[in-house]
Structure formats: C-alpha cells, structure tokens
Amino acid sequence: MYCVKCGVELEKGRKECPLCKTKVMYEDLENESEEEYPEVKINLYKMNKKKIKSRIYFIMLTLTVISILEVLLGNITINGRLTWGYFVIPSIILTNIGIFIAINGWNLRKNLFLLSASLAVFLFILDMYDENITWSAKIGIPIVGSFFVLGLIFSRIRKQNKSKIKIFNYFLILVGIFIISIEIILSGKISWSLLASIPLIVFGLMFKHFYEEYDEELQKRMHL
Incomplete structure (x- = not known):
C-alpha cells in the first residue's frame, strides 16, 4: 500500500502517511466493499445438471401422457373397449419409472422403494385383469417384497x-x-x-x- 499524495510505501494498519500526514482511506474502503459486496459461491455445474434433469423429466412425462392417450384411443377405436391396452399402459408407466431411476432421480433407498412399489402395483394390476387376484398375492408381490428387504440391507452395507x-x-x-x-x-x-x-x-x-x-x-x- 502506498500514499496517494507522496507515493511513500505504507506499513499495514497505518492511519496516516508518516511523511506528508495524509490520511489513509484504503482500509475503510476495503471493509465497506466487503460489507456491500459479500462473496457468493455458486456451483454452475450443479445448476446446469439440475436444469438438464428437469428438462428430461418433463420430456419423459410428456411422452408418457402422449403414449398412454394413443394406446387408450387406439385400443378403444379398434376393439371397442380396453383389451391389450390394459397391459400396455402399466408397462409404459413402469418403463418411465425405470428411466427415472436410471438417471438417478433420488438416492438409493428412495429409488429402491419406488421401484419395488411400482413393480408390486404393476403385478397387481396385471393379475386383476380377470377380476380374480391369484398369482400376484401368492408369488409376485412376495418376491418383490424380498427383493426390497434385501435391497435395503445392501444399501446399508454400501453406505457403511x-x-x-x-x-x-x-x-x-x-x-x-x-x-x-x-x-x-x-x-x-x-x-x-x-x-x-x-x-x-x-x-x-x-x-x-x-x-x-x-x-x-x-x-x-x-x-x-
């Protein structure tokens, strides 16, 4: 730091120039600038990543809705009622949930819960087609349940x-x-x-x- 009037080099913390007695204003200005302009840390990579994920999720949701409407209208138009579309629509939803999980929508445990719950509901819906619940309650859902429990154990092991x-x-x-x-x-x-x-x-x-x-x-x- 130097004196603004005579150019003499000043020691840190001095209030005035030892040669011409000019008052030193740099310290006050630095403190004021720090108060008025605080340092802000922004992670641009995380912000861009979040924006890209949001756009992907929006595209997925849009394509899912369009696909379901096409299958629903096509099935009713061709067959007069919902037949093969009953199996296709849940499959489309389950596929999109799988894509959501694949791009790391949440953490491991939440993704595991979402996948297990989606599989259980999917199997239950398929089993209800003939209005008689049989194999989903006895076989499908118990297998998904054991997968979920062992997945939780694995996630805990992975964390530790x-x-x-x-x-x-x-x-x-x-x-x-x-x-x-x-x-x-x-x-x-x-x-x-x-x-x-x-x-x-x-x-x-x-x-x-x-x-x-x-x-x-x-x-x-x-x-x-």
Whole structure:
C-alpha cells in the first residue's frame, strides 16, 4: 500500500502517511466493499445438471401422457373397449419409472422403494385383469417384497463400507439368499436353489475373508 499524495510505501494498519500526514482511506474502503459486496459461491455445474434433469423429466412425462392417450384411443377405436391396452399402459408407466431411476432421480433407498412399489402395483394390476387376484398375492408381490428387504440391507452395507470388493462380496451373498427366497415363495421348499446359492454364498464369504487378510496389500497393488 502506498500514499496517494507522496507515493511513500505504507506499513499495514497505518492511519496516516508518516511523511506528508495524509490520511489513509484504503482500509475503510476495503471493509465497506466487503460489507456491500459479500462473496457468493455458486456451483454452475450443479445448476446446469439440475436444469438438464428437469428438462428430461418433463420430456419423459410428456411422452408418457402422449403414449398412454394413443394406446387408450387406439385400443378403444379398434376393439371397442380396453383389451391389450390394459397391459400396455402399466408397462409404459413402469418403463418411465425405470428411466427415472436410471438417471438417478433420488438416492438409493428412495429409488429402491419406488421401484419395488411400482413393480408390486404393476403385478397387481396385471393379475386383476380377470377380476380374480391369484398369482400376484401368492408369488409376485412376495418376491418383490424380498427383493426390497434385501435391497435395503445392501444399501446399508454400501453406505457403511467404502471398499468395492467388500460390497461385491455382500452382493453375492444377498443374491444367494434371494434365490433361496424365490424357491420358497414358488414351491414352499428348498431344493435347486441350494445348488445355485451355496457357491455364491461360500465364494462371497471366502473372498471377504481373503480381502480382510490382505487388505493393505490389495489396496497398494490394485488401488481398491
């Protein structure tokens, strides 16, 4: 900082010039400018990403409405009533929900809940076509429920563990459990599912133990 009158270099914090006694105004001006013009941090990348997502969701919603109207009007015009459109319309809605989830609409748990609820409703609607609820209540919805529960467990494991290998190990174990639950729901017993699930569970446990034993070495060599 220099004196505005004689040009002498000034020490920081001085109120006046030691040579010509001119009052120093820079410090006050700096404080005033900081108060009048506070620093504002704006993440333009997040703002643009949010705008792009909003546009994609709007396009998806528009295409969904147009597709449903076309199927509905076409089915009624051709057949005089809703027949094949009864299956197509829920499929269109479910597909768009899947696209919404694929572009990371929410976090993992919310996406899992949305997907599970949508699948359960979809199966229930398909089963109601003949006005007799049978397979959806006994098979379809229980399978979706087991998928949802195991998905919640996996999301919790993923949140607590940063290692990709550990997450993959738990994923293999949960897939094995899911296969067993499917057979129990379908037939009420356990037979063929053991042949498919036991290798997955055993491999997952062995790989988990191996990774814990050589954790530091693997991180150094494989950057995991």
